[in-house]
Amino acid sequence: MHIAIAGNIGSGKTTLTRMLAEHYKWTPKYESVDFNPYLSDFYNDMERWSFNIQIYFLNRRFLDVVEINKTEEIVIQDRSIYEDACIFAPNLHEMGLMSTRDYENYSSLFSLMVSLVKAPDLLIYLRSSIPHLVGNIQRRGRDYESSIRLDYLKGLNNLYEKWIEGYKDGKLLIIDVDKLNFEENQEDFSQICDRIEAQLNGIF
Numbered sequence: 001m002h003i004a005i006a007g008n009i010g011s012g013k014t015t016l017t018r019m020l021a022e023h024y025k026w027t028p029k030y031e032s033v034d035f036n037p038y039l040s041d042f043y044n045d046m047e048r049w050s051f052n053i054q055i056y057f058l059n060r061r062f063l064d065v066v067e068i069n070k071t072e073e074i075v076i077q078d079r080s081i082y083e084d085a086c087i088f089a090p091n092l093h094e095m096g097l098m099s100t101r102d103y104e105n106y107s108s109l110f111s112l113m114v115s116l117v118k119a120p121d122l123l124i125y126l127r128s129s130i131p132h133l134v135g136n137i138q139r140r141g142r143d144y145e146s147s148i149r150l151d152y153l154k155g156l157n158n159l160y161e162k163w164i165e166g167y168k169d170g171k172l173l174i175i176d177v178d179k180l181n182f183e184e185n186q187e188d189f190s191q192i193c194d195r196i197e198a199q200l201n202g203i204f
Contacts, residue, residue: 002120003120004124005079005080005126006079006080006126008128009137010132012126012177016126020196026073026076028075029078031079051098054088054106061084069118082114082163083160095155123167125174126177127164130154
């Protein structure tokens, strides 16, 4: 079974992935961030590196999903393959940071890749306000994230909401992380677990 956690930068995807993996003994699949060779360059010059970083993420995500589809384990994934093509690449294109030529090339490659794998059995979307995202990003203090533009985050949030509104590829659970401090409050985490189990009862 494949469970994916979606959400904007700083929404808590990695933390929730880790907590759920530990709680249910699921196999976690984390997003490759610290070892991404493009991240620092991208945040310093988005227009120059936008296509490179999106291809890198798409390649890594596709390889992850192929591996997940082959296993009999229950895997929980930090960020889905859809977010690259439905959120991040369109946002860069709309902001003028990715050329139409590169965007169309990227979109064509994504369409081919996604046709070869199946959607997650459950998608968990972490909905968050911009102030909440900014607070989390500042708290974790990653150097390469210090130059993230506010309009970039806002554009991503708008596209996330649009994508989730039309998501039809499988079961969907929306969690408002502004109201649930699952990392520090056990009751909030238990509430999330209850909602996940209610969704999964229709899958097993």
